[in-house]
Amino acid sequence: MKKGWMWTGVATVVLAAGVGIGTVYYYGSDDTLPDGVTVGGLSVGKQSPEDAIGQLKARIAELEGTKVTIASSERMKDARSLKELGMKIETEDFIGKLEKYRDASWWERARLRMDNELAADHGFQVQWDDKVLEKKIESYWGGFSGEKPIEATRTINERDEVVYTEERPGTALDLAALKKSVKALQPTSLSEGAVGGSKLLSRSLPLPIVETVPNVTLAKLKEEGIERKIAEFTTSFTSSAAGRSYNVTAAAKALNDTLLMPGMCSSTATS
Numbered sequence: 001m002k003k004g005w006m007w008t009g010v011a012t013v014v015l016a017a018g019v020g021i022g023t024v025y026y027y028g029s030d031d032t033l034p035d036g037v038t039v040g041g042l043s044v045g046k047q048s049p050e051d052a053i054g055q056l057k058a059r060i061a062e063l064e065g066t067k068v069t070i071a072s073s074e075r076m077k078d079a080r081s082l083k084e085l086g087m088k089i090e091t092e093d094f095i096g097k098l099e100k101y102r103d104a105s106w107w108e109r110a111r112l113r114m115d116n117e118l119a120a121d122h123g124f125q126v127q128w129d130d131k132v133l134e135k136k137i138e139s140y141w142g143g144f145s146g147e148k149p150i151e152a153t154r155t156i157n158e159r160d161e162v163v164y165t166e167e168r169p170g171t172a173l174d175l176a177a178l179k180k181s182v183k184a185l186q187p188t189s190l191s192e193g194a195v196g197g198s199k200l201l202s203r204s205l206p207l208p209i210v211e212t213v214p215n216v217t218l219a220k221l222k223e224e225g226i227e228r229k230i231a232e233f234t235t236s237f238t239s240s241a242a243g244r245s246y247n248v249t250a251a252a253k254a255l256n257d258t259l260l261m262p263g264m265c266s267s268t269a270t271s
Contacts, residue, residue: 090124152164177208
């Protein structure tokens with residue numbers, strides 16, 4: 001009688017263990033991600049790891065492909081993607097967790113599911129290659145602002161009058177400001193419904209322009225204090241030998257527009 005009860009107890013334990021193992025096996029054999037798994041606000045749960053990875057990569061490609069245009073540019077070919085401008089969205093850590101879950105044994109996967117290791121909002125990173133960003137900005141849009149400054153001039157007319165022409169400022173691309181504006185377009189979320197991850201995949205930015213001043217300005221010329229021409233020398237060497245003509249011409253070109261300030265001297269002597 002006692003043996004019968006003992007065997008019944010053993011059978012019950014074995015059966016319970018079998019049921020438990022069967023339940024765990026069934027639970028672990030299901031490779032579907034638990035509900036509530038998100039990365040950067042993007043829901044990827046309730047599907048296979050492969051489908052989740054595909055969904056994530058497609059969303060990243062969308063966001064990296066966001067087109068940036070400049071308001072002063074009328075040609076659509078001047079639209080460039082954030083990826084072209086050096087932006088990259090990193091989710092490698094999360095993808096590694098999905099691959100680990102996919103490749104795990106049924107026992108390990110059951111443990112991962114029960115511990116809810118994936119049931120959380122996993123983060124992402126946005127990285128910029130600043131050298132690429134700067135190079136591309138100058139290459140694509142640097143020419144839209146190009147107007148070189150013109151230096152002030154000073155001439156002395158035939159009446160011995162000093163005549164000034166005022167400088168004219170130019171314009172140049174404000175590279176730092178445009179870099180900052182482009183970087184501000186990076187996503188703060190991978191979710192399509194979030195403010196920082198919306199479906200708006202084309203953005204327009206104003207072209208920031210700064211005024212550039214030439215090296216020679218009217219103020220600098222007037223500071224030099226030149227009031228009139230003191231003397232003028234003219235020499236003719238049309239009948240000179242070819243060698244002398246060359247030397248005189250070369251020296252004249254070298255000295256042309258040379259400015260000697262008080263205390264300075266000019267010498268053509270050689271040692």
